[in-house]
Each structure stands twice: as C-alpha cells, then as structure tokens.
Amino acid sequence: MYWKESMEDVWCLHILILCGLRGLVHQLWSTYSNMLYLNRRRRVSQQGIDYEQIDNEWHWDNFLILQAIVGTLAYLNFPSLANLPLWDVRGFISCLILHVMISEPLFYWMHRFLHSPHLFPLYHWYHHESKVTHPFTAGNATFLEHLLLCVIVGIPTLGTAFIGYGSISVMYSYILAFDFLRCLGHSNVEIFPHSLYQRVPLLRYVIYCPTYHSLHHQEMNTNFCLFMPLYDVLGNTLNAASWSLQKEISSRTISEVVTLHDGTAERAPDFVFLAHIVDIMSSMHAPFVFRSFSSVPFSTQLFLLPMWPFTFVVVLTMWLKSKTLLFSSYNIRGRVNQTWVVPRAGFQYFLPFAAQGINKLIEEAILRADRIGVKVVSLAALNKNEGLNGGGALFVNKHPNLRVRVVHGNTLTAAVMLNQIPRDVNEVFLTGATSKLGRAIALYLARRRVRVMMLTQSTERFMKIQREAPAECQKYLVQVTKYQTAKKCKTWIIGKWSTPRQQSWAPSGTHFYQFVVPPIIPFRRDCTYGKLAAMRLPKDVTGLGTCEYTMGRGIVHACHAGGLVHLLEGWTHHEVGAINVDQIDVVWEAALKHGLKPLYNST
Template sequence: MGAAFLSSWPWDNLGFFKYVLYGPLVGKALAGRAWEAASPDRWLCLLLALFALRALTYQLWSSYSNMLFLTRRRRIVRDGVDFEQIDKEWDWDNFLILQITMAATALYVFPSLRHLPGWNTGGLAVAAVLHVAATEPLFYAAHRAFHGARLFARYHALHHSNMVPTPFTGMDEVPDFVFLAHVVDVMQSMHVPFVMRTFASTPFAVRAFLLPLWPIALLFMFMVWAWSKTFVISYYHLRGKLHQIWAVPRYGFHYFLPFAKDGINDQIELAILRADRMGVKVVSLAALNKNEALNGGGTLFVNKHPNLRVRVVHGNTLTAAVILNEIPKGTTEVFMTGATSKLGRAIALYLCRKKIRVMMMTLSTERFQKIQKEAAAEDQQYLVQVTKFQSAEQCKTWIVGKWLSPREQRWAPPGTHFHQFVVPPILGFRRDCTYGKLAAMRLPKDARGLGSCEFSLERGVVHACHAGGVVHFLEGYAHHEVGAIDIDRIDVVWEAALKHGIRPV
C-alpha cells in the first residue's frame, strides 16, 4: 500500500479537478497583469505558455497519429490502441503540474531567477544537442527492444497456433469486414479518435468543453461535405481478421434533404465498389445508409452491380432478433409504432407466429393489409390495425419505431416498458415507465484494439446492425442481406451471434 502511494501522483484521485491546482498561478497572473512587459509577474505568462504549448503538441500529435486515412500505411504496430492503454495514458500531463509547481516555487524562493532572460537561442541549441546525445541511443535501444519483443511474441503465437505468418506490413493490409457509418450531427463529429482520443473512448454525451469547438466542427462539416470521400475512422481485430469502420462524410440531417439523396448514394456506392476492389468480404450499412427511401435497404447497389464479390448487409435481421429477445416470456399483447416499416413488419410477423397479438399503429389500411396477408391464414387474426394511441392504454409492452411525443407517451399505462428501434431514440418523459436503448450487442472478448465507443454505447458494445454484419462475415454467408427481412432467418442469425460470443447487452 505504501509503495503504491509513493509511486503515484499526489493528485491522481482528483480527476479533472487536478487542474484547479493551476488556479493560484492563473489568479496571480491576472491580478498582476502578467502579460504587460513592466509586470513583475510576467514570468508566470512564460510558465503557463510553456504548459499550453506542451499540451497542444501532445494533442496535435495524438490527432495526427489517429488520422488513419493519412497514417495507416505508416504505422509500425498493427494492433490498435485499446481502452486499457488509453486509460493508462489518461493522466499523461501529471508531470506538467509537477514541473510548473516546482518552477513557480523556485521563482518565489529565489526572486533573482525572475530577472533571467525568458529566451536564449544559444542556450536552447546547447540543450537540444545534449538532449539528443543523451537520449537518442537509449530511445532507439528501447524502441528496438520493444518492437522486437512484440514481433517475436507475434510469430511465436502464430507458430504454436499452426497459423501461417504473413509478412509484417504495418497497417497496409486489406480489411475483411467494413462497417460503413455516417456522422450523426456536428457535436458527435468530435467523438472520433483523431479529435480527442480520450473523449472517443467514452460513450458520447454533450460536454461543456465541446461548446467552444462547435464553430470549428461546423466549418469542418462544410469542408467534408464539399470535398471528402469515405474515410477510415477506426479499426479492431477479431479472430485474426481486420475489421474497419469507415465514415460516409455526411451528417444526419443531410439524409433528409431531397437534393442530397443522389450524392449520398454515390458516396455509399463508391465505398462499396472500393471495398469490392480491395477484397473486403462484407460491408455492413449503418443507420441511415440503408434507409428504405434512400436506397431500398441496400437493394439499389446489389441490383446495379450484380457481380459484386463483397457481400452488402443491412444487419436488420439481428436488430429484429435483439428487440424480439428483449420481450418478456409470457407476453400476450404488444403495441407497435412504425409498424409498417422494414423492422416493424418483421417484428409483427414474427410475433404473430408466436400467437402474440400485435396492435399495429398505422393510418394506411393498404400497408397493414399487405403485411397481414404475408402471415399464415391461422395467424392473421393476431395482427390488428389501430389508428389511435388510446387503443394501447391497457398494454404495457410498447415497441417504438416512430418518434413519440410526451403527449403520445401519456397513453401508456404505468409500468410500461418502451422497446425502441427509432432513430433518434425517444426521450424518457415518464418516471413510472422504463425505456430500452437502441438494439445493441457486445463484441466477443477476443476482439483486440477496441479504443473508441460507438456513439453513446458502452465500451465494447456496437449497434445490432454492426454486429449483424460481423455475424454475416464470421458465418461466411454467401448472400447479400438487403431489402426486406427474411423472418425465417431471425432465429438463425440470433443463434449464430451467440455461438460466436456476441452477447446481448
């Protein structure tokens, strides 16, 4: 206990509040107008500026090294930086607090030091030479030892696992699986490793420190809208295969602009064709990239390019399975909004096979009857069209595929649980009800290199459509999973996910 205490920083347990330790110095600098040449406290400006420059250098290097669209062919170590390593580096700047504290203490104890020049070019050159001479041999020796050990361990593991080692080529390798995502909004665009790696390693939430950066992120949005193509965001390894997350440079609101539809489909199509040329096995479409009104759940691309070798997957089969397996055993009746959507149709047809009464909220009798006719004759009675929320005031299981206002939620009886597949998810206005999250699953424990969270999900958890693509790849399915959901495959895909260690949250 004592050794651990002596080896840790005194401010280790303060978390973000450790920066309060700078308060007295900042306060004195402001009170003494330290930025003025005649101020006796001008040395404080130098100390604080050195800290800011050191922090900026760290941030810029971290951002550059995580810009995989620029650096992936130049990386020495192929493994990604995982959550454990990021947590270890979370308090990288503890030594800066120590340095500025010691410097300030020395200047107070020895006032004569304040009259030394703040800059000396000759002294800087000498210090640089001595620093390089002293540290370069040690650095390269440590570098060779570290990477030599890692390479030896890698080939040792390959030898004993009867795998054939491939030439070590850094990150210049073809991914086997790609999850094709898009940006949600301006705030969420900052939740990527090349902006702030530590922030990206936690579930997304709007934080106060993001607000000053919002104008910069907005400018970046216009830039990528005008010039960018699909690019790599992050990656991880699973079962010895490389999985990458690519981002279509479009934001959520773009998908609802009529004039932007063709441009978005062009971006998705180019990404699929690029993946096909590279030899990617599966491309899984995220969220709005598979919107029915946009491209028919991916059917546009497979119909246009019938000879694709890459499999295009919307992942909705597993999404439906996740929602269905959340419904408690013994449920006899559910109420559903968004009932005639792709997911709503599949869920309704699956439940009616289980003899569960489904109140399908829709004003379109034609769309309801089309779905009802798909059910077996003996099961059609379990599908019921309703047009008002009052019809569900005795039903405690709501499946939400369309946004619900507080007024609409009010019709649910106390104790209702809201299962959701609506994007964005509804807000929990009712304290006497419970609200499920969007369908998601936890990746297997042997996934390596996970270092960023998928939107607001926990570490190691991905959206069900992402997990669905992973299952498609691991199972080696030869078909495209696009368009309408095959009801007969819901249980098949669910069992396959569990078999591969992909678990419900």
C-alpha cells in the same frame, strides 16, 4: 496581476501559458496520429490502440504538472528568473550546445540504466506497457522517470539562464520543441521521406524518426537515444533495421494495397461497417478529436459546446468530400474489421436533394471494398434507409457481380429486439409498423401468438403485411391509427420518433423498446426506456478503443454485429431489402455461437 502595479508574478504566468501550449502540442499530435484516413499507409504499427492502453495513458499529462511545480520552485529560489529578457541570440546557441553535449548523452545513459534487469521491472516497465506508440505514450511514465526528465529539460533551459544568456523566447522555444520531438517519435506515423535522408545522410544521425523510436518498443535493447541516433551509433546500440524499415514505410503510396517490408501484401479488411455522423455533437466523439472521450459512451458534455460552431463548419465542408473516411480498426478471430464513415450528418439524409449524393458515396464505398477484397460491408442505420436505397437493394441490383456481400444487419437487430420481450407478454403496441424492422417484428410476434397493435395510417400497407402471416396468425395483427388506442398496453415498441404528447398516452409502468435513430427522449419518469439494439463483442477482440456512439465499451449496434455474424459464418448471400422472418432465429443462434452476447438476460 491586473490590479498590481508590478509584474512580479510574471514567471508563474509563463508557466501557465507553457502548460497550455504543451498540452496543445500533444493534443494536435494525437489528432494527427488518429486520423487513419490520412496516415494509414504510413503507420509503423497497423495495430489499433485498445481500451487498456488508453486507460493506462489516461494521466499522460502528469509530467506537465510536475514540471510546472519544479519551474515554480526554481523561481522561488531564483527570483531573478522573472527578469529574463525577451530575446537573446546567445541563449539559443548555448541552449543547443547544452542539449547536444549534456542532455542527449545523459538521457541515453539513464535510459540504458532504466533497461537494466534491476531497474526495468521497478520503474520503466510502465512506459513499455503501451503496445502501440502514441503521442500520449511520450508522457506516460513512472514518477522517477518524470523526475529524471525534469533534469534533462532543466539543463538547457535553466542552465542557459544561470550563465547569463537566458531569455523568455529560449524557454518557450526549447520546451515546445522538446515536446514536439517527443510526440513525433511516439506518433507511430512515419512523416520523414526517405529521399531526405538520401540527400542529407548526416541528418539520420542528428534527428530520429517515428520508425526509429518504434523499434525501441519492439526490440528494447536498441535505439535508446533521446532525439539523436548519433549516440546509439557511439554506444553500439543502433538497430540494424532502422533505415531499411524507414525506407519501406515512407515509400508506401496511397494505393489501396501496399507491399510490407517482409515482402507480403498488406491485408485488406475482411469486414467494413459503413457508418455515418448522427449529429454535430456526436461528430466530436471521434478518436482524432479527444481520444479519451471517444473511449467512453457518447454523451453531450459542456466542454463540447465551444467547439460546436467550428465543428458545424467542418461538417458542412464535408459536402465536398467525395470519399468515405477510415474511422477505426480492430481484429476479431484473426479477421481485420474497419469502420468507414460517410462524411454526412444525420440531418443531411432527410434533405431530398442530398439523397443522390449520399447514395453515390455509399456506392463508391461498396465498389472500393469489392475492389480491395473486403468480404462483407454492413450498412449503418441511415445508410440503409428504405426510402434512400431500399435497405441496400439498390446497390446489389445495380451491381449483380459484386464479390463483397452487402448486409443491412437488420435480421439480427430484429432478433435482439424480439429476444428482449418477455415470453409472457401477450400484447404490444408497435410504431413504425410498416418499416422493414417493424414488419419483421410484427410477423414474428404474430407467430408467437402475441397481439400486435400496428400503428399505421395506410390500410393497404397493413393488409399487405397481414397477408404475409400464416392464416391462423393473421388475427393477431391489428391496425390502429391513434396512440390513444394503446393507453392500456404496457409494452411499446418504438420504430418512429415519438413526441412527449404521444408518449403520454402510455400507462404508468410502460417499457419503451425502440429501434428508432436517433433514440427517443425519455420524458416519462414513471416508465422505463430501452436502448437501441446492441450486442457485446467477444472478449478476444483486439485493437478496439472507441465506443460506438452511446454504446458502452466493447458493445456495437446490432446491425454492426449482424455484419460480423455474416462474415464469421461465411454466408455468401446479400442481406438487403426485406427481412426474412425465417432467418431471425438462425442469425440469433449464430451470433451466440460466435461469442456475441446480448446486454440483458433473455427470458
């Protein structure tokens, strides 16, 4: 078009721009719908969206491609469409009349026909496969439904053009408004205040709300309208609970416990995993950014790079955030589990002046969990840093009357690490040896008669750990101060960041087990690298649709799993501070009993 003197292909340019804008409308609605920390109380269905629904809706944007093709065919058959004016007030009036008088009733009756016993199992079941409505659910349908939707959209837009009142502004306004309202109805978040319907009673028949449409997905013989409940009234298909449920949901406050429409109190989560941001890139691995991306293990992708500067600014502004954010929610064995995120990135944990503020955020999250009735709070990696709060001991000592159990989960982390190591290994090299995990691993292996080369410069700390081992096992703990000492050892356990030069001392064929966050970079091609300790959740977990950092679907870090085991076992003690080596096998057996599985075949 730049090199041509005429703008003969401008219609195709408008189609391209519209596709981009329509995709943006759906994405922005998806972002809002997944911001649980903003809209948790206004959600129609509290159930989370699982991987199966995300996969079913993966190609939700097919309708954009189809409608773009239809629009192009319309232009090829009617080239005069390229000569539409920019603005025509008569076009807006005509478009509105065509929508209300033709598109709305036509959609209503087609929708009812699609719910007939013959058509539903052939064409419409796919849309109702989505258990929880989401903006992407609006575009998730069979090919026949997409064709019918093309007719619904085309009548007001192309119809207005054919009668001579069409304009570019009408095309853009109607199509974007159509998508906006479709996303609104499927958002699962009630945004209309009930007082608005009380002040303007007619409004409830002119525009539907998310609650109204969600009832159609629950009771499929009601609420068939496109956007106007008036046609459900005329067709006698209005759900009697529509307005009472809308009032109940829209009246919920931001208080921590609310009353549901059946008179019961909303259930507080049983378990909370208190996570944190690892780095700027991983902060974009959230369901309110790109839902599909968050449903797969995190990896740095090129499409994230343009967003990095904006994300960096957002992370910095989170310094002002004085409350943890609700990130995701799922159910296991009838227990409600949530992930709350401390709005701090990994690098901020290593700034001395930031420690007090971070501990204050963690403490407030624990107290809030205690106040609303949470049973267990499990702390993620940096939130239980020994130098920061002594593995959570700071909060337990400061608040001795806590009802909520504070758990660092490192006992199960140690168990996962230890059960990965083959039984025939008789020597290991351990970095981060005097850390909480390093100490427990060293003492456990010494009991197994495995020689542990503990890398530490502090003889005093080494001697303290060595004295904890049984007298007959103390000889298996050996202090070393250089990486070169392990140049013949093929089993390395990494608990402290290791540079390429330090890794170079490992002999060829070495396997690096690791519990350092973030994990070390695999520089050696002649060696193998283990991942962070993790466990697979039981198959009966529901509502889980987000991968935890680089973990696969249904897999969580071992410290997360350790908190779940604490909950499922009903243990009443806090798990903070130093790891009790005697409890490692106990926690491991309990995890296996409850269906959590390791990601390897232990030997």
